Amino acid sequence: MSSNNSIEKTLSSELSISISIVKEVIQLFNEGATVPFIARYRKELTGGMSDEALRDFHSRWHYLIELEKRRDAISGLLSDLPNVPKDVFKALSLANTKSELEDIYAPYKKTRKTKADAAIELGLWEFALGLWSEGSKQAQSLYAKVSPAFKQPVSFPAAMEGARDIILERLSQNTGLIKQAKLWLFKEGELVSGVIRGKKELGEKYQDYFEYTESLKKIPPHRLLALFRGKKEAILKLNIISGQKEAPYLLHNSSLMMPVGFPESKERSPSKEKINWLNQAWQEKILPKIETDILAELKEKAEESAIQVFQSNLKDLLMAAPAGAKRTLALDPGFRNGVKWAAVDENGRYLESGVVYPHPPQNRSQDAKEQLARAIKRLNIDWVVIGNGTASRETEVLAKQLIKEANLSCQCVIVSEAGASVYSASKEAIQEFPELDVTIRGAVSIARRFQDPLAELVKIDPQAIGVGQYQNDVKANRLSQALGDVVEDCVNAVGVDVNLASVSLLTYVSGLTERLAQNLIEMREQLGGFTSRAQIKKVKGIGDKAFEQCAGFLRIRGGKEPLDASSVHPESYSIVQEMAAKLRLEVANLIGNQGALSQLKLVTQSNDALAYTYQDILSELAKPGRDPRPEFHYAQFDDSVSEVADLQEGMRLEGVVTNVAAFGAFVDIGVHQDGLVHISQLADRFVKDPRDEVRVGEVIKVEVLEVDVKRKRIALKRV
Numbered sequence: 001m002s003s004n005n006s007i008e009k010t011l012s013s014e015l016s017i018s019i020s021i022v023k024e025v026i027q028l029f030n031e032g033a034t035v036p037f038i039a040r041y042r043k044e045l046t047g048g049m050s051d052e053a054l055r056d057f058h059s060r061w062h063y064l065i066e067l068e069k070r071r072d073a074i075s076g077l078l079s080d081l082p083n084v085p086k087d088v089f090k091a092l093s094l095a096n097t098k099s100e101l102e103d104i105y106a107p108y109k110k111t112r113k114t115k116a117d118a119a120i121e122l123g124l125w126e127f128a129l130g131l132w133s134e135g136s137k138q139a140q141s142l143y144a145k146v147s148p149a150f151k152q153p154v155s156f157p158a159a160m161e162g163a164r165d166i167i168l169e170r171l172s173q174n175t176g177l178i179k180q181a182k183l184w185l186f187k188e189g190e191l192v193s194g195v196i197r198g199k200k201e202l203g204e205k206y207q208d209y210f211e212y213t214e215s216l217k218k219i220p221p222h223r224l225l226a227l228f229r230g231k232k233e234a235i236l237k238l239n240i241i242s243g244q245k246e247a248p249y250l251l252h253n254s255s256l257m258m259p260v261g262f263p264e265s266k267e268r269s270p271s272k273e274k275i276n277w278l279n280q281a282w283q284e285k286i287l288p289k290i291e292t293d294i295l296a297e298l299k300e301k302a303e304e305s306a307i308q309v310f311q312s313n314l315k316d317l318l319m320a321a322p323a324g325a326k327r328t329l330a331l332d333p334g335f336r337n338g339v340k341w342a343a344v345d346e347n348g349r350y351l352e353s354g355v356v357y358p359h360p361p362q363n364r365s366q367d368a369k370e371q372l373a374r375a376i377k378r379l380n381i382d383w384v385v386i387g388n389g390t391a392s393r394e395t396e397v398l399a400k401q402l403i404k405e406a407n408l409s410c411q412c413v414i415v416s417e418a419g420a421s422v423y424s425a426s427k428e429a430i431q432e433f434p435e436l437d438v439t440i441r442g443a444v445s446i447a448r449r450f451q452d453p454l455a456e457l458v459k460i461d462p463q464a465i466g467v468g469q470y471q472n473d474v475k476a477n478r479l480s481q482a483l484g485d486v487v488e489d490c491v492n493a494v495g496v497d498v499n500l501a502s503v504s505l506l507t508y509v510s511g512l513t514e515r516l517a518q519n520l521i522e523m524r525e526q527l528g529g530f531t532s533r534a535q536i537k538k539v540k541g542i543g544d545k546a547f548e549q550c551a552g553f554l555r556i557r558g559g560k561e562p563l564d565a566s567s568v569h570p571e572s573y574s575i576v577q578e579m580a581a582k583l584r585l586e587v588a589n590l591i592g593n594q595g596a597l598s599q600l601k602l603v604t605q606s607n608d609a610l611a612y613t614y615q616d617i618l619s620e621l622a623k624p625g626r627d628p629r630p631e632f633h634y635a636q637f638d639d640s641v642s643e644v645a646d647l648q649e650g651m652r653l654e655g656v657v658t659n660v661a662a663f664g665a666f667v668d669i670g671v672h673q674d675g676l677v678h679i680s681q682l683a684d685r686f687v688k689d690p691r692d693e694v695r696v697g698e699v700i701k702v703e704v705l706e707v708d709v710k711r712k713r714i715a716l717k718r719v
């Protein structure tokens with residue numbers, strides 16, 4: 001119980017929320033509520049915490065639980081050992097991180113026998129204590145006094161060496177000393193990288209880091225990850241330097257300079273001899289240890305930053321503007337193997353497909369235009385969308401020509417095809433289109449992604465979409481969890497049409513698992529479509545709790561109950577009915593009725609107990625089923641530019657942001673190679689975070705600053 005109280009107080013203090021809210025949120029999580037459900041439908045209990053805040057709460061809560069479990073485990077292990085000083089247990093109770101706990105436990109967790117262990121086994125402990133407290137001037141007399149108690153004969157020089165081993169090891173195990181040393185080194189230290197002998201040619205891409213030095217406290221996360229990747233690939237060696245060989249003056253403190261297990265010193269300041277011991281321990285043990293620890297901490301922080309970048313970019317991509325219910329023909333361009341095409345209807349259902357060969361070596365452009373024009377007319381296509389891979393600009397020229405020549409009313413646009421090839425070979429794609437060629441499945445995915453990016457991209461492993469920064473250098477399980485959280489939040493923020501959604505999309509709905517999603521689809525097929533949310537309760541495996549969690553995020557268009565098409569939760573239908581009754585209206589006549597809703601707004605302002613719920617209901621009734629994503633907009637690429645060689649300095653072009661990193665943004669300007677707008681070129685003022693200026697999927701105008709055709713590097717400036 002005391003452990004729980006401690007966790008609650010810590011969360012309240014760190015997150016600046018009341019203890020009562022902390023208790024409510026923990027109870028909701030313990031009852032199995034999801035973050036999207038709590039964020040949307042339990043605002044009164046959380047004080048209106050956002051999904052991001054709840055994710056942070058959940059993560060920190062679990063960390064603190066694990067911290068307490070480990071603290072208890074270590075305490076139990078130490079209790080079973082003889083002669084563990086009381087101050088060790090005190091330090092254990094005050095530790096705030098797992099790494100601090102492990103540092104405290106390290107002296108007692110023996111994985112291998114050290115020189116100090118061997119010296120203690122010989123009986124040199126008392127000699128080491130005396131040498132530390134009385135100094136080396138008394139060494140001979142101390143030796144004569146305690147040597148009879150040695151387990152076996154040990155010469156004076158050997159005894160001195162053994163005592164030294166004990167003192168240095170126990171100094172290096174003092175957690176207070178280590179903590180202060182880390183703080184000092186992080187503040188004053190520099191990270192130095194150099195190329196490993198014989199690896200210059202192999203590691204040419206790391207040439208900027210062959211002789212590189214930067215302050216530890218200033219080095220940015222993306223640069224750290226590049227350095228750690230070079231180290232992992234055995235191209236670079238990394239070291240931390242401090243500018244001095246001896247222990248910093250900061251550590252010359254008698255209360256800090258205490259070997260673990262030694263009696264507390266009564267000296268006001270340490271002797272020169274003890275400082276000498278410290279300097280030896282610093283060089284041989286403390287500095288190597290804290291260097292390793294700091295590098296590990298820097299890597300962890302850099303990985304966390306990379307994950308945050310990936311999460312932000314993925315969210316922007318998933319929440320990109322949908323083109324909507326448009327009949328679409330997608331072209332997956334290529335040269336030798338032709339241009340694959342596939343058409344889908346307004347709801348993304350597959351219609352037809354084929355392959356044309358307008359480009360070299362076949363050069364059957366006229367035949368291709370005729371085939372595609374017939375399909376566009378026959379299927380009443382609204383949009384022709386082209387994947388932005390190989391031959392995309394050549395295919396765009398062809399599409400524009402045929403639209404003009406055949407006098408078609410459809411429009412043409414190039415879109416990102418990232419991840420389409422991954423989907424086309426996936427288990428879900430095979431189940432969905434077992435009769436289609438893998439390349440045609442890719443074209444279908446491109447068409448659907450244009451209509452609704454979120455609904456299509458959830459079928460693809462987020463790591464395969466390619467909007468991250470060093471995603472291959474971070475822990476796979478942590479990245480997977482973080483990206484899964486983003487997808488879940490996005491899916492539930494938009495809501496899902498239960499009669500159109502795929503298994504992949506439904507699996508991310510609050511309260512649903514893959515099995516429940518499959519059961520829901522099976523019942524949907526049996527019913528010929530759901531007509532009310534109440535029917536969802538009859539799906540196998542969906543009990544009261546699962547229904548509570550998922551119902552508000554599942555939409556039913558044109559059903560018996562008009563509120564089923566909204567984000568109003570069924571548990572609040574009675575509130576809406578009371579609202580309608582007050583105005584003597586039917587619920588259906590209340591939806592979208594601005595005049596009636598204005599009257600209700602005045603009535604409900606006085607009810608503080610359900611203030612959040614009332615506000616959300618009124619907002620939803622004003623614009624039922626409103627999609628939180630922006631309006632659809634696309635870039636117009638310059639027809640005179642299709643390859644890197646076509647670019648000239650000073651050109652002004654329109655492009656689409658494809659990725660945002662800590663150092664800038666990558667932009668597709670239609671030349672098969674993204675250009676980089678460095679953070680310094682994003683605005684005419686200082687920019688701390690590129691995401692403050694641009695987001696993935698945003699259409700921006702840029703100026704070409706520099707072009708390196710050989711290395712395919714394009715430097716851009718936002719205008």
